[in-house]
Amino acid sequence: MRKSVTLLAVLGLVLGLCGSGPAWAAYPDKPITFVVPFSAGGGSDVMARAITKVFQDEKLLPQPLVVENRPGGSGAVGYAYVARRVGDPYIIATVSSSFWTTPLTAESPVNYEDFTPISGLGLDPFLLMVNPKSPYKTLEDVIKAAKEKPMGLTVGGTSLSDDRVCTGLLEKAAGIKFNYVPFEGGGEAMTALLGGHVDLCWANPGEALNQLEAGRAVALAVSVEERLAQLPDVPTFSEAGYPQVVHYQLRGIVAPKNVPEEAVKVLEAAFKKLHESQAWQKDYMERFMVTPRYYNAKDFANAIVERNNAYIAVYKEIGVLK
Amino acid sequence: METLELLINGFAVALQGQSLLACLIGVIGGVIIGALPGLGPSTGVAVLLPLTFGRNPTTAIIMLAGIYYGAMFGGAISSTLINTPGDSAAVMTCVDGHPLAQQGRAGAALGMASLASFIGGTISIIIFTFLAPKLAEAVLWFGPPEYFALMVMGLSTVSGLTGKSPFKGMASMLVGLALSTVGVDLVTGKPRFCFGRPELFSGIEFITVALGLFGIAELINLAAGESGQLKRTEVKLSFRNMLPNKEDWGHSWPHILRGTFLGFFIGMLPGAGGTIASFISYSMAKRRSKRPELFGKGAIEGVAAPESANNAASVGAFVPLLALGVPGSATTAVLLGALMMFNLRPGPLIFQRAPEFVWGLIASMYVGNVMLVALLLLFIAAFVRVLDTPVHLLVASVFVLILAGSFSLNVGIFEVGITVAFGAIGYVMKRLEYPPAPLVLALVLGHMLENSFRQSLIMSRGDMSIFFTRPLSLILLAVAVAAVVIPAIRNYQRASASRSI
Numbered sequence: 001m002r003k004s005v006t007l008l009a010v011l012g013l014v015l016g017l018c019g020s021g022p023a024w025a026a027y028p029d030k031p032i033t034f035v036v037p038f039s040a041g042g043g044s045d046v047m048a049r050a051i052t053k054v055f056q057d058e059k060l061l062p063q064p065l066v067v068e069n070r071p072g073g074s075g076a077v078g079y080a081y082v083a084r085r086v087g088d089p090y091i092i093a094t095v096s097s098s099f100w101t102t103p104l105t106a107e108s109p110v111n112y113e114d115f116t117p118i119s120g121l122g123l124d125p126f127l128l129m130v131n132p133k134s135p136y137k138t139l140e141d142v143i144k145a146a147k148e149k150p151m152g153l154t155v156g157g158t159s160l161s162d163d164r165v166c167t168g169l170l171e172k173a174a175g176i177k178f179n180y181v182p183f184e185g186g187g188e189a190m191t192a193l194l195g196g197h198v199d200l201c202w203a204n205p206g207e208a209l210n211q212l213e214a215g216r217a218v219a220l221a222v223s224v225e226e227r228l229a230q231l232p233d234v235p236t237f238s239e240a241g242y243p244q245v246v247h248y249q250l251r252g253i254v255a256p257k258n259v260p261e262e263a264v265k266v267l268e269a270a271f272k273k274l275h276e277s278q279a280w281q282k283d284y285m286e287r288f289m290v291t292p293r294y295y296n297a298k299d300f301a302n303a304i305v306e307r308n309n310a311y312i313a314v315y316k317e318i319g320v321l322k
Numbered sequence: 323m324e325t326l327e328l329l330i331n332g333f334a335v336a337l338q339g340q341s342l343l344a345c346l347i348g349v350i351g352g353v354i355i356g357a358l359p360g361l362g363p364s365t366g367v368a369v370l371l372p373l374t375f376g377r378n379p380t381t382a383i384i385m386l387a388g389i390y391y392g393a394m395f396g397g398a399i400s401s402t403l404i405n406t407p408g409d410s411a412a413v414m415t416c417v418d419g420h421p422l423a424q425q426g427r428a429g430a431a432l433g434m435a436s437l438a439s440f441i442g443g444t445i446s447i448i449i450f451t452f453l454a455p456k457l458a459e460a461v462l463w464f465g466p467p468e469y470f471a472l473m474v475m476g477l478s479t480v481s482g483l484t485g486k487s488p489f490k491g492m493a494s495m496l497v498g499l500a501l502s503t504v505g506v507d508l509v510t511g512k513p514r515f516c517f518g519r520p521e522l523f524s525g526i527e528f529i530t531v532a533l534g535l536f537g538i539a540e541l542i543n544l545a546a547g548e549s550g551q552l553k554r555t556e557v558k559l560s561f562r563n564m565l566p567n568k569e570d571w572g573h574s575w576p577h578i579l580r581g582t583f584l585g586f587f588i589g590m591l592p593g594a595g596g597t598i599a600s601f602i603s604y605s606m607a608k609r610r611s612k613r614p615e616l617f618g619k620g621a622i623e624g625v626a627a628p629e630s631a632n633n634a635a636s637v638g639a640f641v642p643l644l645a646l647g648v649p650g651s652a653t654t655a656v657l658l659g660a661l662m663m664f665n666l667r668p669g670p671l672i673f674q675r676a677p678e679f680v681w682g683l684i685a686s687m688y689v690g691n692v693m694l695v696a697l698l699l700l701f702i703a704a705f706v707r708v709l710d711t712p713v714h715l716l717v718a719s720v721f722v723l724i725l726a727g728s729f730s731l732n733v734g735i736f737e738v739g740i741t742v743a744f745g746a747i748g749y750v751m752k753r754l755e756y757p758p759a760p761l762v763l764a765l766v767l768g769h770m771l772e773n774s775f776r777q778s779l780i781m782s783r784g785d786m787s788i789f790f791t792r793p794l795s796l797i798l799l800a801v802a803v804a805a806v807v808i809p810a811i812r813n814y815q816r817a818s819a820s821r822s823i
Contacts, residue, residue, distance in 0.1 A: 039656070040368030046659050049372060069368070072732045073523030074506065080520055105511035108520055154781055160511035181466070181780050182508050184593075184773065187648040187655070191592055194646065197465030197781070206662070210647035210669030287665055320511060 037078020076108035089263030119271035120252035120295030146176035156189035156198035205289035332681025348385035352392020360727020362409035363393035379664035398435035406537030411596035411632035418624030440695035442630030446637035458645035466777035471798035479605035498761035502768025538745025574626035581630035589635025596635035603631035
């Protein structure tokens, strides 16, 4: 009896070692949890589900990604959940602006230093929008009016998010002051613009396209260095003489801190293949008008720090941070 | 007449086998999701969304829409039978639906809820069919000052939710308003009263509170043996006895019609939605009813008014979604994501760009409503059997359902804690006869009330006249003032008249 127990124990140990030893070569050997720190149906969720589909269709990893929505606290709840799993390569999360803004503004318990960067995937630029009935037809009109009447023009945007940052950048570049009206979400700010309740608002191309096509809103300028392929008539801020107004939402993937180097390599390679996939470019990037931009793990780490500094600089400028 | 032609084409899509099947699956799923405590339509749609990928977009959206309005039907079931709101728009249905069940009229209450939902839904779809793009313009009249005025109007209806003592109702409302200040501040971005818990950053979830105040409080009450055994209809469970009688209809039909129009228009406004619509519809019904004293004790029109309103609101929410491309509610926000994934970009152009989709969807809503009312009326007898469950089993199993529902909201134990805490508070409130509904209403409205007030003042740079110089805002505020002042004057006159006798 005792013998057999020992035998079983030894057998178990050996099997266990075999199981775990070479398993590293075979990472991943079980499904990877893909946390979206927001509710289903939002921008990050849409991206995560599109990624999962391409991963599955094109077999980019031997194991599936399983999307898990962990909403709450503008991303703080989901990111804290992922950050707790230090060293675990079987959990990854989407990155969007809240990855930086929530820790900076809302004293969230974790920040970018608690994560291992995997890959950057794309940028969402911001468009400065007006109502077609508005007297302002160009960026110059807006700036002229704002100079004549400081605080006279209202800008709608989502609380302290990218919209606030873009407003701050333009104010500083042009030496003007807008009256910023915070809304809960981009949809509300857009509705206020359509109804003529605010003079200006900011929107991602994906959010704005419906309104642009229907002629219910006009884009005056875009916040990246080059004009967008889909909106060739919309000038950049640099063309108008405000090269400082460059801001975008960086989208990508992170894992918890201290994930084994080998696992980062495997994930990085898979996301690079994703970036190169036709289906991904067509079904996600084009459809949602995200500008594709791939960053490997190292570049993404630098970009994350650079983004964080950019947010801090603007928040200090506008008095949100001391 | 062009509309009719398009609608007929829409029916050609909606009556195809796979559309019918999708619609049926959607509405049944919706009823179940609606009836399960806590699980609301936005969660339901989000969870089932991935299953629809790779399918025909029209079929998929027909199914998801079915879940949405199906949930509005289903919410009444748990509200009535176990005093636990199935989703947030069904809270008001508890107030009179459950007392009716205790009086052995659960069948009539559910029958009325289904029929009121059906009428509310169908009239709304008719309005939608013919007027959607025009109505979308009305949505745009609402800026922050108008939202503020609308929220004030909503709060002014609290007087219709209080029981015997107006003081206790007001106290309950003030607690709700205070709770609504928890969360990250919109303007400064700083957390308020969050005690470092990120779970509280986006505020106290309204449904977690409602599950405790209504559901758990009732369970404690049941377990304590104070509200007496729930009883089933004494009369035989024939189909006829299930339906509301002529007298019930006499009391209910004006409130159903008012609830429908109210619900549709409030549902259209982004952010307002079915919950607020059902509250306002209920308190208007109480105010206009010939027997307001019966409200809260089992007035059948107290079930009809909010149920017609929340269904109408779920249809109204499609107006801004389809015609403007902006979501009108949490659920349509998820649907917007779904539409984008199917490469159907909602907005003014969708009516021309994808007519077979838009009209197929609209037609499917007519079909879905008929399916729902037929299904529910058939199964009411089965639902009512729940009340036969011995109290000890009922209490235990409903308790588990409530906790699971609360857990499912954000997949976190924190929400469960909130629900349990409010269960205890709810029981104390019940013993002391503080009505829970004003607290819940204030919690729903408080957030938007504060935000729209501050947005308005930022727009006007501190000038309060913004609320009175915009016509629509002025009208809504005047209605709110009248809603408070007129009953007060009437009471005063009545009081002085009785004194002079």
